[in-house]
Amino acid sequence: MTLRRSMMAVSIAASMLVGALAGVEVLAQEDRVLTLPEDYRTSFTRYYSGDRVFNEDQAITIYANAIARDGAQKDGTLPFGSVLIAELHTVETDADGAIVESAVGRRIPTGLKAIAVMERQAGWDEQYPDDLKVGDWEFELFSAAGENLGKDMTACRECHHPLTDSEFIFTLEHLAAAN
Numbered sequence: 001m002t003l004r005r006s007m008m009a010v011s012i013a014a015s016m017l018v019g020a021l022a023g024v025e026v027l028a029q030e031d032r033v034l035t036l037p038e039d040y041r042t043s044f045t046r047y048y049s050g051d052r053v054f055n056e057d058q059a060i061t062i063y064a065n066a067i068a069r070d071g072a073q074k075d076g077t078l079p080f081g082s083v084l085i086a087e088l089h090t091v092e093t094d095a096d097g098a099i100v101e102s103a104v105g106r107r108i109p110t111g112l113k114a115i116a117v118m119e120r121q122a123g124w125d126e127q128y129p130d131d132l133k134v135g136d137w138e139f140e141l142f143s144a145a146g147e148n149l150g151k152d153m154t155a156c157r158e159c160h161h162p163l164t165d166s167e168f169i170f171t172l173e174h175l176a177a178a179n
């Protein structure tokens with residue numbers, strides 16, 4: 001009897017585990033899959049280039065589509081339909097693997113490592129809990145060749161989530177001032 005009860009407990013625990021895993025799967029399915037616009041280097045505005053703030057071994061170049069650029073420049077908001085694309089670059093290191101700085105104290109980009117995309121559309125936040133809401137933006141990460149890397153986007157949402165005063169992006173002032 002005791003044995004059977006404990007086996008039952010094991011099987012309940014197992015089914016709870018399966019339920020939890022299934023829950024993760026459902027959330028992953030609901031995470032919208034974005035596509036990478038093929039012609040963004042020519043059709044988007046390239047508005048920012050610099051060393052990455054939280055990644056010591058990377059540099060970044062950021063592009064915005066016309067909807068995002070026009071919104072930022074008109075009244076500092078990014079309307080639905082906005083798309084931002086960030087090229088993440090590896091940077092030069094010396095023989096010991098230390099990051100090399102140029103004469104102006106900046107890292108020297110050596111190659112494209114990955115491409116990060118944000119797109120904003122109405123209602124895209126609805127399925128997420130409050131601490132992961134980011135003003136209806138969805139995130140995606142592609143390889144340098146443009147293949148979707150299938151990564152979990154939770155960390156993206158967590159880090160961009162606090163930026164409530166700048167449309168949940170880090171470079172709003174730069175976009176507003178872009179040519």
Ligand code: HEC
Nearest residue numbers: 052053084086116117118139140141155156159169170171
């Ligand atoms: C730990 C914080 C952090 C995480 C995690 C993070 N970002 Fe960002 N993101 C930044 C910062 C800071 C910038 C500004 C440029 C820089 O210094 O890297 C940025 C810039 C961007 C931009 C350009 C628009 C803007 O906000 O200025 C895009 C697009 C972007 N990130 C997408 C992503 C995607 C996709 C992910 C997840 C795969 C992600 N980010 C994860 C901090 C983060």
